[in-house]
Amino acid sequence: MKAPVAGLVAAGLALIVTAFAQSPPQDSSEAQQEAHRHWRETDPNLESDAISAGATLGARADKVAAEAAKYFSLRKDYLEGSAADARRGASLLEPVNITAEALPNLDRFLSSQDTFLKSTIDTIARNPDRAIQQLRAALDRERAAVAAIGTALNDSQKSQEAAAQSSRAAEQARAKASDEYQKLTASLQESAQLADKSGDDWAAYYRALSDAARGATAPVTSSGPPLPSTGRESAAVEPAKADASNAVPAPAARPLPPLPLVRYLGAWTYPTMGAHYHGMQPESADLVVREENGQASGTLTARFRLPAGSADNPVVRFDFAGAFGGTRAQRFAITNSSGVTGTLELIPGPAFNLLEVNFNTGDKPGTIRQGNFLLIKK
Amino acid sequence: MVLNLRRCFRLGAIAAAFATGGIVSAQGPAPGSLPALQQSVSQRTAEWNTLATNLEQRVARLLPCDPQARAAIDEVSRASEARSVALTSYWTVASLQSKTQVEAIRGLLSQEEARVGDWVVDASQAQADVAFATAQGASLTSSVRRLPALANPQKDLQAIAEQYRLLEKQAQERAAAHGRLIDDLRELLNSGQTRQAAIDERLRTVGAEGSRWSAYYAARQARAQIECSLIDPAAAAVQSAGPRPAPAAVPRPAPPGKKQ
Numbered sequence: 263m264k265a266p267v268a269g270l271v272a273a274g275l276a277l278i279v280t281a282f283a284q285s286p287p288q289d290s291s292e293a294q295q296e297a298h299r300h301w302r303e304t305d306p307n308l309e310s311d312a313i314s315a316g317a318t319l320g321a322r323a324d325k326v327a328a329e330a331a332k333y334f335s336l337r338k339d340y341l342e343g344s345a346a347d348a349r350r351g352a353s354l355l356e357p358v359n360i361t362a363e364a365l366p367n368l369d370r371f372l373s374s375q376d377t378f379l380k381s382t383i384d385t386i387a388r389n390p391d392r393a394i395q396q397l398r399a400a401l402d403r404e405r406a407a408v409a410a411i412g413t414a415l416n417d418s419q420k421s422q423e424a425a426a427q428s429s430r431a432a433e434q435a436r437a438k439a440s441d442e443y444q445k446l447t448a449s450l451q452e453s454a455q456l457a458d459k460s461g462d463d464w465a466a467y468y469r470a471l472s473d474a475a476r477g478a479t480a481p482v483t484s485s486g487p488p489l490p491s492t493g494r495e496s497a498a499v500e501p502a503k504a505d506a507s508n509a510v511p512a513p514a515a516r517p518l519p520p521l522p523l524v525r526y527l528g529a530w531t532y533p534t535m536g537a538h539y540h541g542m543q544p545e546s547a548d549l550v551v552r553e554e555n556g557q558a559s560g561t562l563t564a565r566f567r568l569p570a571g572s573a574d575n576p577v578v579r580f581d582f583a584g585a586f587g588g589t590r591a592q593r594f595a596i597t598n599s600s601g602v603t604g605t606l607e608l609i610p611g612p613a614f615n616l617l618e619v620n621f622n623t624g625d626k627p628g629t630i631r632q633g634n635f636l637l638i639k640k
Numbered sequence: 641m642v643l644n645l646r647r648c649f650r651l652g653a654i655a656a657a658f659a660t661g662g663i664v665s666a667q668g669p670a671p672g673s674l675p676a677l678q679q680s681v682s683q684r685t686a687e688w689n690t691l692a693t694n695l696e697q698r699v700a701r702l703l704p705c706d707p708q709a710r711a712a713i714d715e716v717s718r719a720s721e722a723r724s725v726a727l728t729s730y731w732t733v734a735s736l737q738s739k740t741q742v743e744a745i746r747g748l749l750s751q752e753e754a755r756v757g758d759w760v761v762d763a764s765q766a767q768a769d770v771a772f773a774t775a776q777g778a779s780l781t782s783s784v785r786r787l788p789a790l791a792n793p794q795k796d797l798q799a800i801a802e803q804y805r806l807l808e809k810q811a812q813e814r815a816a817a818h819g820r821l822i823d824d825l826r827e828l829l830n831s832g833q834t835r836q837a838a839i840d841e842r843l844r845t846v847g848a849e850g851s852r853w854s855a856y857y858a859a860r861q862a863r864a865q866i867e868c869s870l871i872d873p874a875a876a877a878v879q880s881a882g883p884r885p886a887p888a889a890v891p892r893p894a895p896p897g898k899k900q
Contacts, residue, residue: 291758291761295761295765298765302772309776309779309780309783310779310783312780312783312787312790312793313783313786313787313790347751351748351751351752354744354747354748355741355744355745355748355828356737356741358674358734358737358738358741358835359674359675360674360734360835360839361674361678363678363681363685363727364682364685366685366688366689366692368689368692368693371692371693374696375696378696393866393869393870394870396866397863397866397867397870400859400862400863400866401863403859403862403863404856404859404860404862404863406859407852407855407856407858407859407860408856410852410855410856411849411852411853411856413852414845414848414849414851414852415849417845417848417849418845418846418848418849420845421838421841421842421844421845422842422845424838424841424842425731425734425835425838425839425841425842427838428831428834428835428837428838429835429838429839431831431834431835432738432828432831432832432834432835434831435824435827435828435830435831435832436741436828436832438824438827438828439745439821439824439825439827439828442817442820442821442824443821445817446814446817446818446821449810449813449814449817450814452810453807453810453811453814456803456806456807456810457807459803460800460803460804460807463796463799463800463803464800466796467793467796467797467800468793470792470793470796471790471793473789473792474787474789474790474792474793475787475789475790
């Protein structure tokens with residue numbers, strides 16, 4: 263028994279360790295706070311100089327806008343990472359469904375056995391025959407065994423009730439904590455969206471400030487650093503907005519991921535042993551990730567185990583591409599020949615040779631729309 | 641020796657129950673899952689219950705040295721053993737799942753406790769953001785009179801300040817919700833540990849009950865042997881030395897008229 267039980271314990275603990283290893287690092291909180299501080303300190307006199315600075319304000323505003331964009335990118339990552347963490351928290355609180363056993367009612371049987379044994383013992387008690395006395399001893403042992411069963415059944419009943427009662431209490435507490443996690447997730451997602459919008463609004467504000475300072479007529483070429491649009495995860499997914507009024511140039515230097523690119527690049531496969539997944543279970547998956555000039559591209563092919571009766575296509579195959587961002591989790595836009603679009607997220611796992619894949623391909627019916635699993639490097 | 645063999649059989653059976661299926665399956669109840677094990681417990685209990693309550697009635701219709709008497713007791717004993725194995729498997733898996741959950745709760749609690757500061761910082765930063773956006777707007781107000789075009793960025797700032805107020809509210813609610821979450825996790829850890837103790841106690845009583853039944857059937861078998869030796873010592877000696885007859889698969893009523 264020890265080996266399978268130890269295996270199950272190890273598997274359970276491994277799941278927990280993996281889940282906690284995926285938690286957003288503390289430094290992402292510090293990084294966004296640092297970016298916030300840097301943004302605020304970049305040009306504290308920008309607004310007060312709006313009247314006097316004239317056309318030069320444009321360049322200064324661009325510089326501050328770039329810092330604001332960096333901050334909001336990190337802020338959004340932080341909030342989304344925290345939301346993902348809260349989701350993982352909720353998913354770790356799986357219910358333990360203990361049901362009450364139907365205990366057999368053997369009181370009558372035990373009682374009648376005891377009566378029968380006692381009466382037989384009484385009947386032969388005075389018989390001196392050695393063989394009869396042997397029988398009497400056997401009857402005594404049997405009667406003692408019946409009495410011991412009665413005690414054991416009482417203990418059994420009590421322990422069964424205690425287990426059922428404590429399980430109900432634990433399940434109620436679990437549901438409460440799980441509910442709180444879900445609320446936290448929803449709040450963080452809402453804040454992430456609002457932070458994203460705030461980032462856009464700050465960018466619009468700096469443009470408007472710059473336009474107002476130079477009279478909003480003469481075109482100005484920014485001399486400030488470019489907006490780090492690649493630092494924002496959405497920039498890798500959505501095409502850049504063509505806005506003639508936006509004087510901010512296209513990015514020249516892209517932020518590097520906080521981890522070496524080798525953690526993302528190469529050929530990866532779904533392990534046949536010790537696989538981890540969330541949601542739909544893959545049967546197989548192969549991923550290839552390439553990089554050229556800061557641009558990622560690659561292909562994911564996966565086959566999923568569908569629930570009985572499902573007529574969906576179990577095979578998922580798509581290409582993806584995009585720029586590497588400055589975050590641990592890299593998100594890319596995906597496409598395939600059927601016109602499916604969506605996003606693919608690559609998150610380095612707890613070990614150097616593990617990579618978490620998280621994809622979402624929208625709502626096209628008859629296809630696998632979401633997948634989340636851990637791959638191992640080939 | 642018999643008890644050792646029974647113990648080996650029980651451990652082997654439990655191991656087999658675990659080996660044939662994992663705890664979790666995405667495709668519904670797996671062979672080793674709690675619902676499947678619960679079903680097995682119900683079946684084994686029903687089978688044993690039927691045999692146990694009818695045992696004396698069956699044996700009473702047989703002669704003391706009839707091999708079917710010994711077989712009938714063996715059959716009930718094995719059914720009791722099977723039930724005990726099913727119960728042990730069920731509660732062992734329940735214990736493992738419970739332990740895994742308790743470990744997960746411990747990890748989550750420690751993680752959330754470490755993040756308390758984050759949410760406080762978050763809420764105070766959101767408050768500072770509101771003040772910042774308001775102050776920036778105020779610094780533009782005096783300039784708008786001299787450069788009316790600044791009214792546009794000023795409006796943008798007002799909108800941003802509104803968003804920040806909403807973000808501040810969310811951050812404050814989140815800080816409060818996080819406090820509740822930590823309380824909930826602590827409560828869950830306590831109740832999980834209580835459940836774990838109850839499950840462990842249940843496992844102990846299941847084992848004890850199984851042993852008591854085994855001891856009873858051994859005593860019952862011993863009595864049958866002595867009853868046989870009283871009637872026919874030679875037959876009793878053969879029975880105790882020879883192999884035990886195979887039991888009937890299901891309880892069968894004894895032929896009429898065949899009474900002790």
